[in-house]
Amino acid sequence: DAGVIQSPRHEVTEMGQEVTLRCKPISGHDYLFWYRQTMMRGLELLIYFNNNVPIDDSGMPEDRFSAKMPNASFSTLKIQPSEPRDSAVYFCASSTSGGPRPEFFGPGTRLTVL
Amino acid sequence: AQTVTQSQPEMSVQEAETVTLSCTYDTSESDYYLFWYKQPPSRQMILVIRQEAYKQQNATENRFSVNFQKAAKSFSLKISDSQLGDAAMYFCAYRSLPFTSGTYKYIFGTGTRLKVLA
Numbered sequence: 001d002a003g004v005i006q007s008p009r010h011e012v013t014e015m016g017q018e019v020t021l022r023c024k025p026i027s028g029h030d031y032l033f034w035y036r037q038t039m040m041r042g043l044e045l046l047i048y049f050n051n052n053v054p055i056d057d058s059g060m061p062e063d064r065f066s067a068k069m070p071n072a073s074f075s076t077l078k079i080q081p082s083e084p085r086d087s088a089v090y091f092c093a094s095s096t097s098g099g100p101r102p103e104f105f106g107p108g109t110r111l112t113v114l
Numbered sequence: 115a116q117t118v119t120q121s122q123p124e125m126s127v128q129e130a131e132t133v134t135l136s137c138t139y140d141t142s143e144s145d146y147y148l149f150w151y152k153q154p155p156s157r158q159m160i161l162v163i164r165q166e167a168y169k170q171q172n173a174t175e176n177r178f179s180v181n182f183q184k185a186a187k188s189f190s191l192k193i194s195d196s197q198l199g200d201a202a203m204y205f206c207a208y209r210s211l212p213f214t215s216g217t218y219k220y221i222f223g224t225g226t227r228l229k230v231l232a
Contacts, residue, residue, distance in 0.1 A: 102149050102209075
């Protein structure tokens with residue numbers, strides 16, 4: 001398996017622009033997570049899905065952030081409009097349900113909003 | 115609410131020596147899972163070791179082992195025979211069991227940066 005795939009790996013955009021981050025989880029995993037990592041706040045869980053359904057989005061910082069999972073093999077995290085304080089590394093991770101199965105992380109997308 | 119605390123922002127160890135990274139957590143649950151992740155400069159989050167709270171035996175993975183003290187809510191990571199490739203940020207993480215609603219909590223500590231000195 002190729003692992004969790006994220007694209008793009010790097011994104012530089014200007015304030016006010018829409019940003020879309022993409023994720024392909026590991027095949028067969030029924031949980032998908034979006035995390036944000038910054039120096040100030042560390043690693044924060046933004047939202048997670050189970051069987052394509054959003055379960056907990058309490059970590060989503062503002063209405064400017066939205067996430068979708070139209071099918072088991074694809075998810076997007078969208079920021080509209082983007083702001084400089086959104087600059088961070090965004091990780092997607094997936095796991096299976098039950099037991100101490102950890103989350104397998106993608107390589108991350110480094111977002112810079114100018 | 116659950117919390118995870120890593121009180122050591124940075125640690126150093128000589129190559130081939132042993133180092134212990136500390137992690138404490140707070141929870142009212144009796145069953146849960148604990149993990150240590152490694153994040154090298156590549157930023158990739160890599161699972162190092164996992165521990166189920168109901169297991170008294172400490173988990174071990176090659177040079178990595180944990181000292182799990184459930185009553186004290188402590189979960190330290192010991193790295194033996196440290197290697198240059200062990201240099202990274204290490205994160206302690208807590209995961210609850212799924213609640214009846216299907217939700218659960220997954221909380222990361224703030225990390226400890228490990229430097230390995232040649």
